[in-house]
Amino acid sequence: MISMESGAEFKNKIDPKEAADYFKHLSLFWTDMAYLISSKPSALILAGPMRKFSLQTKKLATEMIEANEDLIEFNTKLSEYYKQLSDTWTESQKRFNVKIPEIPNDVEHIESSKRVWIDIFENAFTQLFDSEKFGENFGKLISSEVELSKHWNNMLAVLLESVNVPTKDDLNEVYKELHSLRKRVSKLEKNERKSGVIHNGK
């Protein structure tokens, strides 16, 4: 018999981490099963790029699941980022209201109020951006964004590999090789110049 629990009670019993792990496992299990079941017959009918793609679907699914995990982390850090900004804004506005309680109604008053407003906000925000808590959260926010872009790159690599187009890693290899070649050529040119100078008796 299934016991009837209230929504809140049910929610309290579920750990979000456990739930994420469970769905990850579930998804990987069925992707593996689908691959095992279909790989033999598919090997008969699929050839070329599509076969490569079908072999790599598991990789895509894993990347998607992991990207979702990182998206949660990214959202947490992004919320904290906006919270820090909005708290600082509210606090600065409060300080401004205390300093200039009345609505300015002439040019001079407007100018001085604007100056005070800018000074208060500038100081508060510079203090925030200079703080350890902002720097730390910002660093983590960027890291989680980097993690997301890595998953995106990996997924893209699977797609590109399946149609035999160079991936980012392939291009990086070329860039690296070019960099080292440029360096060698420059060194050779320099040595040649030097020996030329010596030959010319300078």
Add this chain to the structure above:
Amino acid sequence: MENELKIDPILIEEFLKFNKNLIEAPKMVPAIDEINLEMTPYDVAYSEDKVRLLHFNSSIQKQHKTPLVIVYALVNRYHILDIHPQKSWIKNLLNQGFDVYLIDWGSPTNIDKYQGFDDYVNGYIDNCIDFVCDEADVEKVTLQGYCTGGTLATVYSALHPDKVKNLVVTAPVIDGKKDTTVVGNLAKHMDVDEMVKAIGNMPPEFMYYIFSILKPFEQGVEKYIHFFKNIHDKNYVDNFLRVEKWLHDTPSIPGELFRQWIKDVYQENLLIQDKMYVGNQLVSLKNITMPIFIQVAVGDHLVSPECSMPLYYAVGTEDKTMRIYPTGHVGMIASSFSQKKVLTELGQWLSERSK
């Protein structure tokens, strides 16, 4: 009706005037793309990959034998040093009789992502200096570096002291631990290895973000209100748009260079401790035995004075001068103040040492 809000009629007039300016602005002000920032004529004396060595033309007779090579920063383009005829750093030095060269880094693309300190210092700068020495028939040059270019010039002078007659550094990034700016704070918290691995070159958008949070209200709000209030002042508008164009022309920074920069200079603070390696060579600031002139701005919100000043105590030379100016990072190089004070003092110091 005691609570009725009374508004000064002048205020309403000002408000209407401001709105009129907003509407008229497009008719009166050129678009950013229509502004040409190339001020002083130059020849491209040498080029390598995307790097160009500019040699500025002067109508004034050269009065000093030693040529001056300016190493521009890695952020934005070199135009700030030649932003306006009345505020041009380059023109002023030419008028003082110096032979001026400048290294323009160009706009790196993905193919340059593996370029690091070694490529910039022992490659590009060294090749440019060799070229200048050949062309001017001298053994040594005066090297000047601005901002991050100041750091590159410092590292170069420590590794190649035999090619540098005088070193001038303007707001250089030296002691990352002591940097109290927002840039320093953010740099200390970045996982730069992973960032560079995933992104490659540091994109302009990221650099814009870093700059937009420096003085966000003065630079992001008040500056533009002021602009629309003054659109009838041709000089003001011209100057404003030139600086804006320069500010928004931010090339990417090669990934490897950015990585080494953040790690070695900001996070591990190796440069000031004489522990930094560039191209397998240890950079010892004690090797800077040539005369050095350090320029620092008290109101610098990009490179705090505390970050630049330790260089004065770390170098090996006895002939060292440090000037601290009551201005900001850009004010030190592109303002009426820099023309009157900063460049006059620099010119005097240099002319005594450029024979």
